[in-house]
Amino acid sequence: MSKEFRIGTKAVQSGYFPKSGESRVVPIVQSTSYRYDTFDEVGNVAAAKTPGYLYTRIGNPTVTDLEKKYVELQGGIEAVATSSGQSAVVYSIINIASAGDNIIASSKLYGGTYNLFNAILPKLGIKVSFVDPEASEEEILSLAKENTKLIYGETIGNPGLNVLDFDKFSSVAKKLDIPFVVDNTIATPYLINPFEYGANIIVHSTTKYSDGHAVALGGIIIDGGNFNWANGKFPDYTTPTGPTDLIFVDEFREKAFSGKLRVNLVEEFGAAQAPLNAFLTILGLETLHLRMERHCSNALSLAKYLSRHPKVEWVRYPYLESDKEYGRAKKYLRGGASGILTFGVKGGIEAAKKVGESLKVASIVVNLGDVRTYVIHPASTTHIALNEEQQRSAGVTPELIRVSVGIEDIEDIIADFEQALDKI
Numbered sequence: 230m231s232k233e234f235r236i237g238t239k240a241v242q243s244g245y246f247p248k249s250g251e252s253r254v255v256p257i258v259q260s261t262s263y264r265y266d267t268f269d270e271v272g273n274v275a276a277a278k279t280p281g282y283l284y285t286r287i288g289n290p291t292v293t294d295l296e297k298k299y300v301e302l303q304g305g306i307e308a309v310a311t312s313s314g315q316s317a318v319v320y321s322i323i324n325i326a327s328a329g330d331n332i333i334a335s336s337k338l339y340g341g342t343y344n345l346f347n348a349i350l351p352k353l354g355i356k357v358s359f360v361d362p363e364a365s366e367e368e369i370l371s372l373a374k375e376n377t378k379l380i381y382g383e384t385i386g387n388p389g390l391n392v393l394d395f396d397k398f399s400s401v402a403k404k405l406d407i408p409f410v411v412d413n414t415i416a417t418p419y420l421i422n423p424f425e426y427g428a429n430i431i432v433h434s435t436t437k438y439s440d441g442h443a444v445a446l447g448g449i450i451i452d453g454g455n456f457n458w459a460n461g462k463f464p465d466y467t468t469p470t471g472p473t474d475l476i477f478v479d480e481f482r483e484k485a486f487s488g489k490l491r492v493n494l495v496e497e498f499g500a501a502q503a504p505l506n507a508f509l510t511i512l513g514l515e516t517l518h519l520r521m522e523r524h525c526s527n528a529l530s531l532a533k534y535l536s537r538h539p540k541v542e543w544v545r546y547p548y549l550e551s552d553k554e555y556g557r558a559k560k561y562l563r564g565g566a567s568g569i570l571t572f573g574v575k576g577g578i579e580a581a582k583k584v585g586e587s588l589k590v591a592s593i594v595v596n597l598g599d600v601r602t603y604v605i606h607p608a609s610t611t612h613i614a615l616n617e618e619q620q621r622s623a624g625v626t627p628e629l630i631r632v633s634v635g636i637e638d639i640e641d642i643i644a645d646f647e648q649a650l651d652k653i
């Protein structure tokens with residue numbers, strides 16, 4: 230699709246183009262396998278001499294259509310879909326680093342990613358140096374070692390709602406000549422194109438705002454095509470590797486990252502996206518621009534309402550003028566800061582739970598990023614395994630309630646919070 234089109238047009242139109250007489254809407258190719266007339270045709274597809282499909286773990290037309298749509302929306306040169314956001318995060322790391330390597334990561338991360346980096350990757354021999362994302366460039370650079378292979382951060386952290394300092398992180402990556410990997414799940418392609426701010430690889434959990442209706446688990450990794458894998462630090466890209474002894478920079482050139490990802494990880498580790506999930510995610514993406522606009526405006530209105538409420542101690546939303554992240558949010562995010570806000574009620578944990586459980590429009594759900602409004606009280610739920618001190622260092626205080634603001638009418642959302650706050 231033409232690069233000139235704006236994001237809403239791309240959201241609706243890009244990815245799948247039917248030929249004359251074909252179905253207008255992307256078909257769900259619910260098949261694991263594909264038939265051929267001759268063995269030679271199969272051989273040519275297997276050797277990547279001709280394009281085609283053999284087996285759905287390696288590729289599926291509906292999944293390809295999702296990948297094409299995502300590249301149009303997010304930029305970059307190639308997207309690879311996976312079965313979940315979590316598998317996308319794992320793959321984005323192990324496609325670059327292996328046993329004996331080190332990575333640098335922001336310490337303000339999604340819980341699942343934090344656990345992966347803190348407890349699982351070290352078992353595979355990959356050490357993670359966590360850094361406070363507010364540390365100075367010099368402090369971050371001082372963590373680098375000979376074998377440091379990438380730097381990782383999230384556009385909008387959760388529940389800390391910190392906005393990543395892209396200029397600083399990309400400057401570190403450039404100085405170290407390593408890729409800058411960004412999880413853009415919460416911001417979505419609607420609010421920012423991290424490739425414009427120095428990212429080399431972008432990952433998303435499409436389970437959240439991309440799907441937007443809480444019906445399909447999925448992840449995607451986008452290759453910016455803007456990193457030189459032949460700089461001497463990445464021998465897996467420049468020497469024969471993998472089951473077929475490919476030299477990835479020769480075989481796939483600017484798509485070395487995504488080519489290696491498909492051949493080595495999606496194919497051999499097997500966390501491929503299901504065709505039905507790809508279809509549902511495509512359907513969701515067609516309204517991404519409308520939903521995000523509404524998520525952002527509803528979240529800002531609710532944040533303003535809560536910040537004036539006498540029973541509310543504090544409110545955090547990066548697009549509130551009083552918020553500590555406001556400057557950075559305005560600099561990097563186009564028109565809003567997504568649908569997540571946090572607030573603290575006066576009266577601590579019991580008052581917080583009472584308010585959360587009194588809501589009627591909003592429901593108690595651990596997920597975020599779909600059309601419905603959700604609340605969660607992290608101290609008594611998602612972070613219950615941590616003691617109070619550990620909770621505080623993860624940004625979770627006893628009174629904190631996280632809201633994933635949906636796209637319902639804002640008057641009804643506000644009235645709901647009003648009646649719940651009246652209960653304390």
Ligand SMILES: *Cc1c(COP(=O)(O)O)cnc(C)c1O
Nearest residue numbers: 313314315339412414434436447
């Ligand atoms: C949910 C989430 C993930 C993990 O994605 P799943 O689809 O649940 O596997 C990763 N990063 C962020 C920021 C998330 O919100």
